[in-house]
Amino acid sequence: xxxxxxxxxxxxxxxxxxxxxxxxxxxxxxxxxxxxxxxxxxxxxxxxxxxxxxxxxxxxxxxxxxxxxxxxxxxxxxxxxxxxxxxxxxxxxxxxxxxxxxxxxxxxxxxxxxxxxxxxxxxxxxxxxxxxxxxxxxxxxxxxxxxxxxxxxxxxxxxxxxxxxxxxxxxxxxxxxxxxxxxxxxxxxxxxxxxxxxxxxxxxxxxxxxxxxxxxxxxxxxxxxxxxxxxxxxxxxxxxxxxxxxxxxxxxxxxxxxxxxxxxxxxxxxxxxxxxxxxxxxxxxxxxxxxxxxxxxxxxxxxxxxxxxxxxxxxxxxxxxxxxxxxxxxxxxxxxxxxxxxxxxxxxxxxxxxxxxxxxxxxxxxxxxxxxxxxxxxxxxxxxxxxxxxxxx
Amino acid sequence: xxxxxxxxxxxxxxxxxxxxxxxxxxxxxxxxxxxxxxxxxxxxxxxxxxxxxxxxxxxxxxxxxxxxxxxxxxxxxxxxxxxxxxxxxxxxxxxxxxxxxxxxxxxxxxxxxxxxxxxxxxxxxxxxxxxxxxxxxxxxxxxxxxxxxxxxxxxxxxxxxxxxxxxxxxxxxxxxxxxxxxxxxxxxxxxxxxxxxxxxxxxxxxxxxxxxxxxxxxxxxxxxxxxxxxxxxxxxxxxxxxxxxxxxxxxxxxxxxxxxxxxxxxxxxxxxxxxxxxxxxxxxxxxxxxxxxxxxxxxxxxxxxxxxxxxxxxxxxxxxxxxxxxxxxxxxxxxxxxxxxxxxxxxxxxxxxxxxxxxxxxxxxxxxxxxxxxxxxxxxxxxxxxxxxxxxxxxxxxxxxxxxxxxxxxxxxxxxxxxxxxxxxxx
Numbered sequence: 156x157x158x159x160x161x162x163x164x165x166x167x168x169x170x171x172x173x174x175x176x177x178x179x180x181x182x183x184x185x186x187x188x189x190x191x192x193x194x195x196x197x198x199x200x201x202x203x204x205x206x207x208x209x210x211x212x213x214x215x216x217x218x219x220x221x222x223x224x225x226x227x228x229x230x231x232x233x234x235x236x237x238x239x240x241x242x243x244x245x246x247x248x249x250x251x252x253x254x255x256x257x258x259x260x261x262x263x264x265x266x267x268x269x270x271x272x273x274x275x276x277x278x279x280x281x282x283x284x285x286x287x288x289x290x291x292x293x294x295x296x297x298x299x300x301x302x303x304x305x306x307x308x309x310x311x312x313x314x315x316x317x318x319x320x321x322x323x324x325x326x327x328x329x330x331x332x333x334x335x336x337x338x339x340x341x342x343x344x345x346x347x348x349x350x351x352x353x354x355x356x357x358x359x360x361x362x363x364x365x366x367x368x369x370x371x372x373x374x375x376x377x378x379x380x381x382x383x384x385x386x387x388x389x390x391x392x393x394x395x396x397x398x399x400x401x402x403x404x405x406x407x408x409x410x411x412x413x414x415x416x417x418x419x420x421x422x423x424x425x426x427x428x429x430x431x432x433x434x435x436x437x438x439x440x441x442x443x444x445x446x447x448x449x450x451x452x453x454x455x456x457x458x459x460x461x462x463x464x465x466x467x468x469x470x471x472x473x474x475x476x477x478x479x480x481x482x483x484x485x486x487x488x489x490x491x492x493x494x495x496x497x498x499x500x501x502x503x504x505x506x507x508x509x510x511x512x513x514x515x516x517x518x519x520x521x522x523x524x525x526x527x528x529x530x531x532x533x534x535x536x537x538x539x540x541x542x543x544x545x546x547x548x
Numbered sequence: 549x550x551x552x553x554x555x556x557x558x559x560x561x562x563x564x565x566x567x568x569x570x571x572x573x574x575x576x577x578x579x580x581x582x583x584x585x586x587x588x589x590x591x592x593x594x595x596x597x598x599x600x601x602x603x604x605x606x607x608x609x610x611x612x613x614x615x616x617x618x619x620x621x622x623x624x625x626x627x628x629x630x631x632x633x634x635x636x637x638x639x640x641x642x643x644x645x646x647x648x649x650x651x652x653x654x655x656x657x658x659x660x661x662x663x664x665x666x667x668x669x670x671x672x673x674x675x676x677x678x679x680x681x682x683x684x685x686x687x688x689x690x691x692x693x694x695x696x697x698x699x700x701x702x703x704x705x706x707x708x709x710x711x712x713x714x715x716x717x718x719x720x721x722x723x724x725x726x727x728x729x730x731x732x733x734x735x736x737x738x739x740x741x742x743x744x745x746x747x748x749x750x751x752x753x754x755x756x757x758x759x760x761x762x763x764x765x766x767x768x769x770x771x772x773x774x775x776x777x778x779x780x781x782x783x784x785x786x787x788x789x790x791x792x793x794x795x796x797x798x799x800x801x802x803x804x805x806x807x808x809x810x811x812x813x814x815x816x817x818x819x820x821x822x823x824x825x826x827x828x829x830x831x832x833x834x835x836x837x838x839x840x841x842x843x844x845x846x847x848x849x850x851x852x853x854x855x856x857x858x859x860x861x862x863x864x865x866x867x868x869x870x871x872x873x874x875x876x877x878x879x880x881x882x883x884x885x886x887x888x889x890x891x892x893x894x895x896x897x898x899x900x901x902x903x904x905x906x907x908x909x910x911x912x913x914x915x916x917x918x919x920x921x922x923x924x925x926x927x928x929x930x931x932x933x934x935x936x937x938x939x940x941x942x943x944x945x946x947x948x949x950x951x952x953x954x955x956x957x958x959x960x961x962x963x964x965x966x967x968x969x970x971x972x973x974x975x
Contacts, residue, residue: 407676433672440674518798518808522595525636525790527867532791535799536860544803544852 164189164351165249165279167212167242169266170231171200171223172257172286174208175336179344181207189351192245196234196262197223212245214238214266224261226296228303231265242273252281253347258316259288259300264307271310281311282367284347286339287318287377312372315467317343317380321403338402346380349419349465366449367467370415375469379403379413383464391420391434394464404468410441413468419451422462426454434464554628554944556583558616559936560609561632561741562723563929564594564768564792565890567608569616570933571624572919574941578751582920584620585930588612596790597635597769599722609730624731630940631723631735632744632932633680634769636790637716642685643671645708656689656698656706664708671710676717681740683783685709696777711783713740739939740786741766741932742773745888747942748935749912750775758882759784762912763868763901764889764932767793772868774877785877791864793891796857803856804848810838814853815894824896825861826903827854858900865904884908892928 166189168177174193181191194212195201200223201211215234224230235242246252254270256263267283274281285307287300307314319339330338350367381401385393399407410416420426420434431452442448516524519533526532530539537544559570571584588608593601617624645667647660664687673679686694689703698706720738728734746762759776769792774784793815800811814836818824821836834850872878884907887897892911901909914925914934924930 407674437672437674515802516798517802518794519596522600523598523636525596527789532789532863533795533798535802535856536863537799537803537856540859542855542859544855545849546804546852 163249163251165246165252166191166347166351167245167252167254167270168193168208169235169254169256169270170195170260170263171197172260173255173263174200174204176255176340176343176347178204178207179340180348190245190249194235194238194242194266195223196231210245212238212241214262224265226299227261228265228299231261231263232268233265234262235266235269239269239273242270243277246274246277246279249279251351252279253284253351254281255284255343255347257286257288258303258307259292259296264299264303267303267307268310271307275311280368281313282350283307283311283314284343285314285316286343287316287320289319289335313368314371315378315380316375317403318377321377321379321405342380342382342401342403345382346465346467349382349421349463350467367417370417370447370449370469373415373471375415375471377470379409379466379468379470381466381468384461385464386461390460390462391430391464394420394462395434395438398464398466404466407441409468410438411443412470413442413446414471415447415449415469416442416466417449417451418464418466419453420462420464421453421455421458423458423460424454424456425460426452426462430462554625556622556625556628557937557940558613558624558629559632559744559933559940560613560629560727560735561933561936562590562594562599562605562609562726563634563766563890564590564597564794565766566590566929567594567605567612568930568933569609569612569624570930570937571616571620571622572917572934572937573622574937578916580917580934580937582620582917582924582934583622584616584618585920585924585933586612586615586619588615595768596792596794597766597788598637598719599726602722602726606726606730609726613730626731626733627736628940628944629727629731629733629735630744630936630943631727631738632741632936633715633720633723633738634741634766634771634788635715635719636769636788637719638680638713638740638788639715640711640713640786641671643668643710643712645669645710647706649704649706654702654704656701656703658699660706661687661697661699661708664706665710668708668710671712673714677714678717678720679712679714680720680738681713681743683711683713683743683786685711685782685784696782711785713786736940737943739936739943740771740773742771742786742888743775743783744935744939745912745932746773746775746783746886746935747938748914748917748931749886749888751914751916751938759877759880760883761872761881761885761905761907763885763887763892765792765887765891765897766889766929767891770864770868770889772872774872774881776880784880785872785875787868787871789864789867791860796860796891799856799860800853804846804852806838806846806848807840810840814838815857815891818853818857819895821850822895823850823853824899825854825857825894826896826900827851827858857894861897861900862904865901869905881905881907884910886910886912888912888928888931890929 166177168174174195177191177193191208192210192212193201193204193208194214196214198213201213215237252274254267256267258264288296290297304316381398381404383394383398385391418438435450516533524531524533556571556573561568567588567590569586572580572582574580588611590608593604599605613624645664647664649656649660651657669682686709687698688694688707689698689701690705724734742762742764745764759774762773762775764771769788769790771788773786776782776784796815797808797811800814801808832849832851835847836850838846838848885901885905887909898909911928912931914931917925917934
């Protein structure tokens with residue numbers, strides 16, 4: 156192997172949101188190899204989590220009087236700056252760092268920027284898993300979160316943004332509100348643990364963080380995370396089904412709309428080739444042909460007889476599902492050759508772009524279009540071919 | 549599932565233009581006796597082969613079923629209802645099952661054949677896209693030799709290919725639920741339409757060793773299947789293009805700026821104006837007069853109509869031909885093309901098909917059917933519903949072993965009793 160194997164994984168939770176996620180992680184015994192820490196300006200939060208996560212980094216107490224930042228990200232940044240030595244010490248010797256925080260408020264967003272700069276200086280591969288607030292937390296917070304995300308993206312590419320709203324599409328409406336936050340934390344914890352386990356597992360088909368970073372470089376709008384586990388006879392099937400029912404994925408439709416995906420399957424040493432293959436082929440059936448799919452398989456002796464399927468699905472901004480919107484530009488109806496036709500031809504010679512005419516569908520305007528090889532066959536053939544029709548009187 | 553023979557077989561096709569219900573009984577020699585036939589126009593409740601107005605479609609289905617029962621003075625046996633499926637969501641795949649021949653002398657056994665078939669049938673489908681039909685395609689020995697029956701041949705590897713049609717679960721269930729609500733029981737089986745059409749037209753014809761292409765051109769969807777073997781046993785390929793008669797009418801409507809319903813009429817009555825689906829030389833000299841309102845009269849050249857229709861149909865057939873070529877089945881069609889479906893009778897359609905596919909084409913006719921008026925037996929749009937009954941019978945026979953006539957059964961039972969008694973005596 157050209158590079159030394161990844162030794163130490165450091166997972167840091169910033170701000171109260173991040174801290175709670177990491178606290179959930181601490182309960183997961185499969186993360187024996189990673190180092191966990193929480194950092195926050197609010198000493199109260201740190202004290203409450205002292206049992207689950209012993210390693211604690213209080214951030215800049217003097218700036219905030221040991222309380223939370225109250226939604227002020229600049230304050231959070233200054234507070235984290237004050238504690239940068241402690242942060243640096245935590246990351247020392249780590250080959251991989253995962254930072255979890257919630258954007259939209261103070262500490263998480265501000266401290267994340269500081270951590271990004273630190274890890275860049277220390278040359279550590281870092282992955283930021285950030286949550287975007289629920290819409291019901293308020294408009295201003297959502298705006299703030301978006302701004303924080305943009306700022307963070309200027310410092311690092313490897314940012315996975317998970318909107319909490321995704322839960323609304325899958326959790327039943329009568330779920331108690333507190334439970335909503337709990338679900339977010341537990342899913343993120345599971346997904347992070349799935350990702351963090353990769354360095355210590357033996358790769359059969361390796362998908363490492365370089366691949367993930369390459370994918371995230373294209374700035375996906377937001378990501379869906381899902382985890383599934385299964386045991387027993389048809390364990391990969393159970394894992395697959397649980398993965399698709401994951402609250403943030405909520406069904407196979409999300410897979411059919413994903414533009415890129417990283418899927419990892421982790422099993423114990425008794426993972427068979429057949430299982431691997433059937434699992435991956437059946438999973439790949441759900442993705443459209445243009446999806447960038449990275450698939451990795453690992454064995455981890457700590458898994459015993461379970462298999463874990465972790466998936467990150469990304470949707471890039473601005474794509475609305477390519478095929479249907481490919482309106483045939485040739486669908487301008489021409490009635491007879493002659494001046495009109497010639498004028499159109501002349502203008503194509505000069506201009507680069509022509510306005511797209513709304514193609515006429517007639518009877519089929521409300522039906523599911525018949526698209527074959529990117530062409531909408533509901534449009535009249537005579538129009539698509541540009542036939543000159545003599546309409547009589 | 550009751551083991552008795554059903555009183556009547558019923559075939560239901562929920563087509564884009566009309567819902568058709570056919571009720572029939574089978575004579576011992578295999579001839580199908582049509583008892584009741586009914587057709588009910590859909591008036592827009594079905595578009596492109598898919599039900600868009602379930603309530604209206606159900607009412608129409610119930611009316612059709614009652615009328616079929618009345619005209620034939622029969623009762624629809626709800627245990628034996630067969631439904632034709634169509635629609636843009638249907639796709640097909642060829643699944644291959646491989647076995648390494650286990651025998652020391654490398655002769656392929658029946659067990660090998662069954663193993664290969666089982667493997668081929670075990671194609672993993674997405675839960676929301678279940679399989680609809682399975683058809684045996686061929687067997688291949690050692691990757692090269694294609695055979696119909698591999699048992700007894702010598703080889704190292706046996707592959708069984710099965711052609712599987714699958715579609716969207718929800719859309720398939722919509723049809724089933726509709727039939728269940730109308731008839732009280734869901735259909736016993738569903739089949740992709742062109743297969744049923746093939747079974748109706750090729751019954752009792754000598755085994756089509758050379759392969760035939762069945763084209764079912766309907767109002768909403770055009771389906772096709774390449775069949776071979778006795779009664780269309782083997783199916784090499786199936787497919788559908790969601791383009792049909794409605795597209796012809798729509799093309800005319802948008803191309804000539806006429807209302808859609810008048811264009812539909814125009815297509816149906818094309819022969820009255822001596823119009824055809826291929827542009828003719830003297831078409832320019834003939835005009836079609838269309839009255840749209842009191843002072844609104846249009847005269848359209850027949851040649852323009854022909855031009856629009858030819859463009860659309862040619863494109864459709866070329867798409868099908870290209871798909872067949874890509875799948876490597878175009879060469880398997882030795883017999884030619886058989887046209888079915890509501891639009892098969894368009895003037896000179898066979899000529900257009902002959903031009904595009906470069907092989908003989910004819911309009912299909914049901915074989916081995918008695919009863920029913922001459923109009924129905926000659927109408928290509930009833931080929932598929934009648935074929936559903938043939939499919940139903942075959943489906944039943946394959947699910948249950950042949951039942952012996954009563955007398956031989958009694959003899960066999962007595963024989964068994966005697967041998968059981970003598971065994972008991974030996975103790």
